[in-house]
Amino acid sequence: MRRTRRNTVRIIGGSWRSRVLEFPDAADLRPTPDRVRETLFNWLGQDLSGLSCLDLFAGSGALGFEALSRGAASVVMVERDPAALRALRENARKLDAASLTVVRGDALEFAGQTRARFDVVFVDPPYRLELQAAALSVVRGLLTPRGRVYVESASAFAPGRGWTVLRSSRAGNVHFHLLAGEIDDQGGVPRNV
Secondary structure: OOOOOOOEEEOOOOOOOOOEEEOOOOOOOOOOOHHHHHHHHHHHOOOOOOOEEEEEOOOOOHHHHHHHHOOOOEEEEEEOOHHHHHHHHHHHHHHOOOOEEEEEOOHHHHHHHOOOOEEEEEEOOOHHHOOHHHHHHHHHHHEEEEEEEEEEEOOOOOOOOOEEEEEEEEEOOEEEEEEEEOOOOOOOOOOOO
16 A cells, blocks of 8 residues: 655646645645545546636645646635645645635635636535535625535535535545535526525
């Protein structure tokens, strides 16, 4: 069995497949496991060419870097922990990730203020903070008409009104879902439900 160093995560697909990212010891920082990422990117389709992605609560950046590796046109990562930010920027430099923007700040504040629109939004906050529902309330207005939201939590999670669960699974203690905003009468994603 191949051993990996502590505080590393491996990109599992795309052009950067098998590249290893390092991340710091930081409170609540736990990368999405390989098995979960594999399932998620099977759900999304292996090729994300042309898609714009937002990785809220970026942490190790595993989801955002995986999206870039699979052809995403752009990824915005939002993180407020200084050590995690340094690691994200260093990993971006090592990979020459030109279409990545790393934002220092609070994920919910960023989502509430940005005017950008995204095809895929990753919502994977520190489990103990239970910010999934709060994040969903602000990311709805950030989605393109066919946009999708990935949500990860430590326990069963119901997204609430205004969301359609497209796929859902569990791996160990990780519960994860792929969501779409429900379509209103005019064919658009409602901003407030």
